[in-house]
Amino acid sequence: MHYGERGILMGFVSKSFITCGALVGLSFPVFAAEGALVAGVSFSNRYGATGNLGLEFNDLFNETTQARLGFRSGENGEEWNAGLSTVYGLGETALGRETSLQFGLKASVSDWDVNPYQTENYEFNFGVGGNPTEMLSWYAGAFFRHDSLNNADDGLSAIIVDDLGSSEAYGLEAQLTWSDKDRAEVLQTGSVLSLGIATTFSNEDYRDWSSYNVRGETTVGAFGQSVLFVGLGGGAVRSKSDENRIHVLDRIFSNSDLPRGFAWGATGPIDPVTDDALGGTRYVAGTVELMAPLPRPGMAVGAFVDAGSVWDLGDLASDGVIDDDYDLRSSTGLSLIWSSNHGRLRASVAEPISYNDDDDLERFSFQFTASF
Template sequence: MRAGSKFMGAVSAVALATGIASSGAGIAFLSATTAAQAAVVNSIQVQGNSRIDAETVRGNITIRPGQDFTNADIDESVRRLFATGLFSDIRIAQQGGALVVTVSENQILNQVVFNGNSRIRDRQLEGIVQTKPLGPYSEPLVQADIQAIRDAYAAIGRNDATVTTNTVTLADGRINLAFEVNEGDRTRISTVNFVGNQAFNDGRLREVITTKRSNFLSFLTRRDVYAEDKLRADEELLRRFYYNRGYADFQVVSSFAELDPATNEYTVTITVQEGERYNFGAVNVESSVADVNTEELQALVQSRSGATYSAEDVEDTIVAISERVADSGFPFAQVTPRGDRDFANRTISVSYLIDQGPRAYVERIEIRGNTRTRDYVIRREFDLSEGDAFNQAMVRRARERLQRLGYFGSVEISTAPGSQPDRIIIIVDVQDQPTGEFSIGAGYSTGSDGGASIEASVTERNFLGRGQFIRVAAGGGENSRSYRVSFTEPYFLGYRLAAGFDVFRVEDDRPDNYSYEQTGVTLRVAAPITNNLTAGLAYNFSETRYTGTDSSLSLAYQQGIASSPWIKSSISPTLTFNTLDDRQLPRDGIFAEAGMEVAGLGGDAEFIKFTGRANYFQLLSESQDIIGSVAVGAGHMVSLGDNARVFDQFLQGGETIRGFDARGFGPRSELLADGDRDALGGTTYFNASAEASMPMPVVPRDFGLRVAAFADAGTLYGTDLDPSVTVGGVGFDQTWRASVGASLIWASPFGPLRLDYAVPVAKEEFDDVQEFRFGASSRF
C-alpha cells in the first residue's frame, strides 16, 4: 500500500447534489418545478408529515403566499428543509393557486450503541458521532459518522479499522442503530528515511518533524502513528528549518509512506533538494509613501549583511516595520521584501519596499477547529478586530503568538473576500493539542541533610480552554513536606497583563537540628514591553515558625529561632529578556533575568536583594547537533535593619554548582558538638557554568537521548549577621568552588529527564557534597 505525496481535491456537482438530496426521489423536485417561473401562490400546503408540524415546514422555506417566487426560491427552500435533518425526501410543486410541499420524514432514533470497540470507549465515540438518540435518522449523517469513527481509529494507528451499521425498526416506528466496529491491527512506523540531504544527517532532520519511528514507549506518545496530513505538516516544518538556515532554494521533492502488510509497519521516505546556502547581502529599506523616514526604520531590520540568510529574520523585520509605519499614521501601508540573488557569491540582497496598499478592512474573524480552547483566547492574540484596517504583518504576528502559546498542534490563518470589495474575512484554523503536564522530580543527597526526596506536580497550561495556567505540586523527603498551588491569568481584565498568585506551605522536621513550618502567598503581575522583554512585579508574604534544640544548634540559628514566628513582607520587581528558540531544548538564544526584592513593608525582615542570571545557547555543529551553553549568575544583599537573620541570607549549593548539596558551600558556623557546621549563607554570590551536549552515539537520534559534559564554578561569601553569632565561623572569604561532570539527558515521553554526575574539583573541607542529581518531567 502506498500513500502518495501529492493529492488533488475536486469539487463537483455530484457533491452538491449529495448535500441537497439523499435519494433519487429527492431529485425529482427539479423537473417537477421547472414550470414555476416568477409565479404567485395563495397558500402553502404540507403533505406527508406526521410527527413534524406543518408550520415547521412552512417556517423553513423562503416562499410566502402572495409573493413572487422563482426556481431559485424553490431550490433554497429544499436546501433549508434538508438542512434540518428531519426529512429523507422533499418534493415541491405548484397545483393551481397552491404550493404543495410533500415530505417524507426521517425515522426517529431510539438508541445508538457501539459494538466491538475496546481501544476507544463508548463515551469518546458518542462525542465523535453526530447521530444522537431521539434525533432523526439520516443516512448521509450516519455515513459521515462512520468516517469520523474511522478517522478516530486512524489517529491511534489503526488505519484498517472498519465500521458498519445495523438497524432495528421498533413497533412504534423508531429505530435502534448499532455501529459495528472492527478495530483492526495497529500500524507502526518502522523507518523514516531522508534522501538528498547533505547538510544535515537523518537524525537531525528526524528531530524536526513530528512523524516518529516506533520504540518501546511509543504507546505513551503515539508519535509513531502515520497520517498523511501530519506528513504534509512535516514538509512545512522542514521548509522552515532549511529556510531559516540559509537554504533559500530548499524543496521537498516528494514524501510518501509504504505499508508492509506482513508486519503492518510503514516506511516513510522524504526526498529533499537542499540547494546552496546563502548569506544576506545588502539590506535596505525603501518607501514610496511620503513622510516615512526610512533611516529610522533601518534600525528595525533584523536581517544583517553577511549573516546567514533566515526567512524568520525577514518575516520579523516585515512585522516590525509594518507596526512602526502603522503607528506613524499609515495603517494601509504594505511592506514587501524583494530579494536579489547573487549566485556566484551565494548572497541574497533584501530590500524592504513600503507602498500604500489598497484600503481594506476586517469584516470579521472566523475561528475553526478549536474543540477545547475558547474563541476569545484566540481572538485576543490579534491586534486587529472587526472594522480595523487590514494589515498582513499583524496577521503574521498573531499567528506567531498563537503558535507560541503551545495550545495548538497547528495554526493556519487565511483570508477570504468579504461582503464588499473593501472587506476581508480572516479565517483561523487551529487544532487543539494536550496542554496538561505531569511532572515528577527526585534527588539524592550525601550531605548532612542527606537522603532521598521526590516532588510531583500536575500542570494545565490551558485550564478549561480559557488560556489560564494552573499548577498543583506536592513533595517531600524523609523529614520534609511541601505544597504549592499556582494560578495565572495571562490577560488580566482583558489587557495583555499576566496576573496570578502562588500559595505554598513547607514543613521541614529535622530531629537532630531544627524544624520549621512556613506558609505564604505571592501575588504577581507581568507585562510585555517588547516581544522579548517582560517586566514583572510581585508581592510576597510569608510566616515562618521555627523550633529546635538550642544545644545542638549554632548561635546564629539559636538567634533566628528565638525570633519565631518571623514574618516577611516584600515586593519583587523583575525584568526578563528571552530569545530562546525552544523551551525544552534551546539551540540558540539568550535568557536573562534581573530582579530585586525589597523586604520591610511591615513584618520582621528588612533587606534588599539584587539578583541576576543569564543563559546563552549556541549550536556549535549543525550536522552533529552539538549545543553549547554558558550561564552566569550573581546576587547581593544589603540589610536595612540592625542585623540580618541567618534565614534571610543567600544559601547556595547544587542548584548552581552541581556536585554540592543544597546549602552545600559558603560561610559556615562554629564547630558544633556533633562535629558539623551549620550553613550561614552569605550576602554575595557569583556562579558560572559551561556545558556542551550532543546526541548519544549509537542510539537512534529520534529516541531523544543526549550526553553532556559540564563545568561549574561559584562562590558565596560575606555576612550581615551579628558578629557575636559568627564567632568561630569559617568560609566568609571569596573562595571559589568548582566541579566537573557529565549528564545523561533523555527527551522521554515523560518530558526531559536528566541525570547529573558531578565531582567537586575545588572545595573546602567543611562543604557538603551531592554527587548525583536526577529530575524528570512528563506530558500527557
C-alpha cells in the same frame, strides 16, 4: 534567601533527586475544573526515599485559575504544600502586549532532617506583568510572607537560634527578562538575560532588606549539531536596618546543581561546631558546557566546568569564628540529558577542582521526573 523561593534573588536552583510519578487524569467536575491525581515515589540525597500524593486542578472557577495540593513523606521527614494562582488578562495596554494582573497564594509546612528546624511558610503575592515585545517580558508586584521556625534540634547553631519563632516580611519585587530561547528544547541555540530586584519594609526580626540578582546565558552552535552553553549569574541581599544582619529565611543558600560536585549548602558559610549550613548574602555562579546529541531523539551528552560561591554573613561573622570569606569552588565532569513527552532526565558525574577540606562533596547527581 533560599534559591528559587521567590525567583527574584536567585538565578540558579534545583535539587538532585530521582522521581518516578504517575499522573492519572480524572474526568470529575470540581467547580467546572479539570482535575488530576498525582502520585509517585522519589529518592534524593537531601530528602532520602519519599512518597508523594497530590491533587491538581486547572480552569478552577475560570480558565486562568489553577490550584494544587500535595503531601510528601519519607524516612527523613515530611512536608505538605498548597497553592492557588490566577491571571486576569487585560490585553494590549500602554504597558505592553498581553498585559495581565496576577494573584497567588502559597502555603507549606516542612520538617526534614536536612534542616535542624521545622518551617511553616505562608505567602500572598499580586502584581502586573506584560510583554512589550515578543522577546521582552516584565513583572512588578507586592508580596506578604508569614513564616515560622519551630521544633529546633538540640545544639542548633547560635546564629540560627535568634531567628526561631514567627516573623513576617512584606515588600515589592520586579523582574525583567529578555529571551529568544525555547527552554523545552535541549540543544536549541539562543540567549536569556534576567534582572531582578526586591525590597521589604519590615523592621521585624532582621527581615528588612533589599536584594538584586542578574543572570545571563547563551547557547551557540559549536561543530556539527553540538552546542556550547555559557551561563553566569550573581546577586546579593543587603540589610536596611542598623544591625547588618539578615534572617536565615532570607539568606542565600547554594544547592547541589551549581557548582555540580558539591552538596546542598556546601559552597557557603558553615558553623564549624554544629555543621549547620548558614547561607550568605552574596553569590556568584557560572558554567561552561559543550553538549552533543545522541542517536536517541531528545538525548544529549555534555562536558562541563562549573564554578560558584556563597559568602558574607555581615555582622553575624564579626567574632571571627565563622569563615564567611569568598572561596570560589569549581568542578568539571560529564552530563547526560534526556527529554521526552513522558519525562525528563538529568544526570552528572563531577570531580571538584577547587574546594575546602571540610566541604561536603557529592560527585554524582541524578534527577528523573515522569508522568503517565
